[in-house]
Amino acid sequence: MNTSAVLLMDCPDRRGLVARVSALLYKWGANILHADQHQDHELGLFFMRVEWALADAPSLLDRSLAPHPDSTTPRTSAGDFDLQGFQAEFAALAAELGMRWQLTPGTRPAKVALFCSQYLHCIADLLERWRSGELECEIATIVSNHRNAESLARFYGVPFEWTPIEPGTRPAAEALQLDLLQLLGVELVVLARYMQVLSPGFVERFPSSIINVHHSFLPAFTGARPYHAAHARGVKLIGATSHYVTEVLDDGPIIEQDVARISHRDQVADLVARGRDLERVVLSRAVRWHLDRRILRYGNKTVVFD
């Protein structure tokens, strides 16, 4: 289990933001593991991500450190970080600075639902990464309108929910899916080549919490059969894109993209095969970054802290 806390914040840019946030963390004795910030000078926005240890492992570094004269709170706490105390004081600062913020204590893994249809390469890849510890989360359920993934789900010990969708049954299927996700407390939905378009009502329920993979280099080739379209256009590179789902199809904030070189020798079937490798990689990266709280969405774009 992850024993660190992550604070993601963004607000209008102004002087002293780093100074005030870092002073507060210092005052509460945070042992910072990673910190990164970004300024969008054009829009006048400030973004920051800080990750610090919750269980305090006093290190050689700390022992050699003299007490800080300006610190009113003992800097090197004897035990664990006082997250509640910090959060209360930070909330006041955030309000003053007009911040949006999200504090995630890494004491429990996020609950994730994987959606898929007939193609299993993405979901098999995610499950294997999860099993090997690369993705720190709890896979609460696998949901599919087909049964292809059922044995895979059983092998990995994940509950499988078959929600077949016929013409006219999508509203009922979505209602069932939403009930299930609510019941399980799912926080992130991953569309691992799920071939159904989610309704706006579904999308609204998971703002910035549904990740999709589209098998093209967006914004080129939106919609159905992008490999066919890429082949018809005669491009020399194909791509894949992972993004947050919004109400507009294939238009949400892009998280990651990658491409592969192709040539005139490659037929559509070759594009499909090479594309599978791209899809696996861009989707799994997006999921990992989301779980690591590295992604800040603003407008229709993302900041991805590395």
Added chain:
Amino acid sequence: MNTSAVLLMDCPDRRGLVARVSALLYKWGANILHADQHQDHELGLFFMRVEWALADAPSLLDRSLAPHPDSTTPRTSAGDFDLQGFQAEFAALAAELGMRWQLTPGTRPAKVALFCSQYLHCIADLLERWRSGELECEIATIVSNHRNAESLARFYGVPFEWTPIEPGTRPAAEALQLDLLQLLGVELVVLARYMQVLSPGFVERFPSSIINVHHSFLPAFTGARPYHAAHARGVKLIGATSHYVTEVLDDGPIIEQDVARISHRDQVADLVARGRDLERVVLSRAVRWHLDRRILRYGNKTVVFD
């Protein structure tokens, strides 16, 4: 100077095409340097490129070779390859097989015109590659609607033609440009970030012989200011594309594409700077491949033999 001949051909696919073409080359004693073919199974088309030596350098390999029993013509010609004789016989075969073909004797470099406007990174790059011998051609003229490239042209010893374009003067400027290109016998026009749209009449005069570089990963972000559009969309990779110019803007057959990774930290100016490296590379590759007769256009696509 290149002392080889290149034969590019395409026709409806059928059995025995390679056998018949290679038998003919063998009969005339061609010392083949490179050969490549491609079949588009979907459209039932066959493509082939063969390159062979014109000046015959008898090698150790040849000397050890016994005469071929089926050959009526002496296989190892004492002197140079009889290009005219071969061409006459090949033309008959090509007619029988319904071939489009193009035979280029490498006895003189192609005549090229470079067009540019105010940005000089592509034209400076092409000129330096030409000077170093990487591009085998004769640069007949540099044409521009601005004077920025004039000193560069003088430094590299290339004639410079200033054809300013004001509202309403484009037809006159194009007429002048076309007269100049005809006078100089230009065979290839390279638009090295030339910021004017050519008229359909101009394009018609150089079928599959005008190469443009567009600063996006086509078909994404056609038209003006693609880096601004890419930044607004929040993509994670930017691209550049070289293509043959057709009547439809940014829609011609793609020759080469490349991409570079960007992040949320990159503003439009950063995209522009990184994009310059992509533009240089994809444009210079397209020009080199065209000069090497590696590109076969069919429909709105290209075969690029490597």
Added chain:
Amino acid sequence: MNTSAVLLMDCPDRRGLVARVSALLYKWGANILHADQHQDHELGLFFMRVEWALADAPSLLDRSLAPHPDSTTPRTSAGDFDLQGFQAEFAALAAELGMRWQLTPGTRPAKVALFCSQYLHCIADLLERWRSGELECEIATIVSNHRNAESLARFYGVPFEWTPIEPGTRPAAEALQLDLLQLLGVELVVLARYMQVLSPGFVERFPSSIINVHHSFLPAFTGARPYHAAHARGVKLIGATSHYVTEVLDDGPIIEQDVARISHRDQVADLVARGRDLERVVLSRAVRWHLDRRILRYGNKTVVFD
């Protein structure tokens, strides 16, 4: 099942090689699907790969084709390709030309053994690609010195052989493995992060038929712990390499390589994680190309026909 035959050949380069091979194929009525050749001018070597259909599906193209006047054998055979007849005549030609050659009728998939140790990302990836039809082969057995892969093997329905290796037991373990491979008729051994060094005696039994993945960009960082070495050297890209195994460790003919960008932020654990994606891709490509008979080994290098 693949219904095509593949002919791989190489010999000293000389004129007319393509003509003579293609004439023979034409004479026997081969419906060529892919053909590619390569000349190494420096060494004076010629390489060729031809793939043609075994079950003859007369196409529209064929029906419109007039009989070839020089052909003594009916070109469009009424039924299947006469592989035995062709092979007999080709063997004579090959002997005359001093060819090494390999004719593989695609009537049965190759038998493959997968070796692994404790890391399962490569073997899980290969199994999933195999299940989805991306790798056309029969996986005859999974062999491991650990039991980690046993449940995975069971899930995919592949026999699992545990051959533990302790100090001093390697000769016995290898003897057992070799007996098993012989019994099963294994033609290709894939080392999917198998952490044992094979003895020269083992390697000799499978010339150009053992594929390994090494987690570095060879020839940099041979030997153990390449990610640690890469981190210590401060490289900005990490790589992975698939290659045929020879008696010299990490020195065999390279089949495929790929790299990923890293930064100063990446610790060894990050390199290991990013490297897994590279390992999966370069190993699976090598296996697919080998199964498709696309690879010709010569000296310590490979020709990989695309």
Added chain:
Amino acid sequence: MNTSAVLLMDCPDRRGLVARVSALLYKWGANILHADQHQDHELGLFFMRVEWALADAPSLLDRSLAPHPDSTTPRTSAGDFDLQGFQAEFAALAAELGMRWQLTPGTRPAKVALFCSQYLHCIADLLERWRSGELECEIATIVSNHRNAESLARFYGVPFEWTPIEPGTRPAAEALQLDLLQLLGVELVVLARYMQVLSPGFVERFPSSIINVHHSFLPAFTGARPYHAAHARGVKLIGATSHYVTEVLDDGPIIEQDVARISHRDQVADLVARGRDLERVVLSRAVRWHLDRRILRYGNKTVVFD
């Protein structure tokens, strides 16, 4: 001219470093443009780069900002940033924290010397980037043991110094070069395919201030003729590396690397041609990052802030 200051620092990691540095900048009213930090947890080191505006352009953001209650110095200075005052106070803090640091006021461009030999692709590329404003520096001189670059130097209006090197004359040539560099106040030496090995005495005079490009993916293929070595080994990717020069040949801290895919079709001449594009890109990036004060060297590695 750049109107910002850059502060690069590194020290043993401990809590509160960001808080104390950012508090000091805030106190002096710095309008921070970019800030980035890095922790090497393994070695217990902290690295930071901050860039802020020197000429104070009060923005809309600032005007809407209420005074900070804890600030004793007026935060929004009426005029320019007091660099001397800040530096004095920062020096004391840095001493307390055991920091190495470097404060660069962007009031004048760095003085650079370009060294080359007979290949001009890198130096032509650097000069064109410099002319277009991509590299903010003063090119004080071009030094070469050949005269090939002389006309290029004249075209770009840069002094050219011919220092021929014959067996036995290297010490005298280096002495002359060093005198020249001292006279001109050169701060950065760029070896743009300079084919002479610098003596240890030369290297010592420019610690972390000589950038070289090596035409391989280091640490593979150190020394002479790396493209030949890459071809002989049969690699599937070639690379280029820019690095700081140290006393050990091709062993200095790596700044940037890039690779390109090759195939069995590529002969050494093809590798050389493709490699030129890599060399241009990795060298120009390294120079730009150095000029932008983005690079921190530690041990034999670099932190490159993006």
